[in-house]
């Protein structure tokens with residue numbers, strides 16, 4: 268703008284409007300300030316919404332809220348923080364597809380760490396999850412291994428639960444009705460001692476509505492072939508998947524064992540045999556010894572290592588498998604936070620499963636979903652799929 272020096276006032280003809288870019292810049296600065304305020308007061312906003320929802324619920328039920336006291340208070344019926352946040356302007360799209368299965372977000376519970384879902388009902392709004400994968404099921408109920416069957420290790424845990432479960436029949440009768448009431452898709456994890464076990468399980472599940480897919484755990488010992496896990500050899504892995512594929516039209520997610528020399532060989536073989544997606548990794552075989560008694564800490568002697576200790580290995584394997592197959596890959600292993608989940612997504616996983624973290628923080632899944640949302644908002648990314656597979660090497 269030009270100033271009239273003589274009068275120190277502006278002649279109308281001398282007033283020039285700022286360049287349009289200045290307006291754009293101004294709008295941008297205002298938006299950034301609003302975003303910053305929203306970000307800074309996000310927790311307060313959510314807390315107030317949770318309080319509001321709790322009060323409403325209390326009024327409706329005029330009863331005691333389970334978990335009302337103690338650290339879980341306020342989260343039980345606090346509802347889905349994501350939905351609370353949806354009320355605000357920023358709404359990054361967290362939806363992902365695993366083949367035919369559409370998830371509202373990429374956070375799934377890992378088999379064996381979330382029971383049959385209901386066990387977490389008081390702590391987590393189950394309808395906020397991407398999907399629930401239930402405890403591994405066999406044809407007949409299984410008692411699992413004798414205790415001690417869990418040991419804490421540096422940055423992780425060893426478990427030798429031995430795939431204890433209620434069996435497919437009791438699952439369908441007693442556990443599935445609850446899961447049917449949720450909007451979150453349920454995936455059923457299966458295991459067998461022989462290829463025919465797997466095939467029979469798949470057939471039983473095939474016509475059950477409200478089961479969105481089958482996760483095939485191939486880390487189990489193949490009794491007919493001397494107890495070596497199906498998933499440690501491309502041929503036996505392929506045989507199991509082909510047998511399951513022949514008996515079901517449901518989406519098949521095949522879960523790989525990391526206890527192999529070359530994970531890409533196994534990934535290729537299961538993809539060719541008809542897997543719709545691949546999840547990895549299951550636990551790594553390990554052991555721990557009590558130096559006083561000089562006995563193994565687990566009654567089973569060895570167990571499966573999980574938790575943050577295995578994350579770098581899981582991430583490496585996920586990245587390798589992503590380069591090898593064309594089907595979607597789901598990352599598992601030591602995911603405790605949104606940052607961990609993001610590492611897997613950046614490596615190319617379309618979704619993640621959260622396992623051991625559920626034992627440390629029962630609301631880990633929800634915290635991860637919120638963390639992902641926060642990350643996207645902060646960076647102005649509107650869709651989580653824009654993050655997937657963006658690793659720069």
Ligand SMILES: Cc1cc2nc3c(=O)[nH]c(=O)nc-3n(C[C@H](O)[C@H](O)[C@H](O)COP(=O)(O)O)c2cc1C
Nearest residue numbers: 377378379403426484548549573574600601622623
């Ligand atoms: C106590 C426990 C029980 C598990 N049970 C199963 C199971 O039944 N089927 C299965 O495929 N994986 C099972 N897993 C493996 C987890 O689903 C997951 O692949 C593994 O723990 C790695 O993820 P994390 O480090 O997030 O726990 C189990 C893991 C733990 C810790």
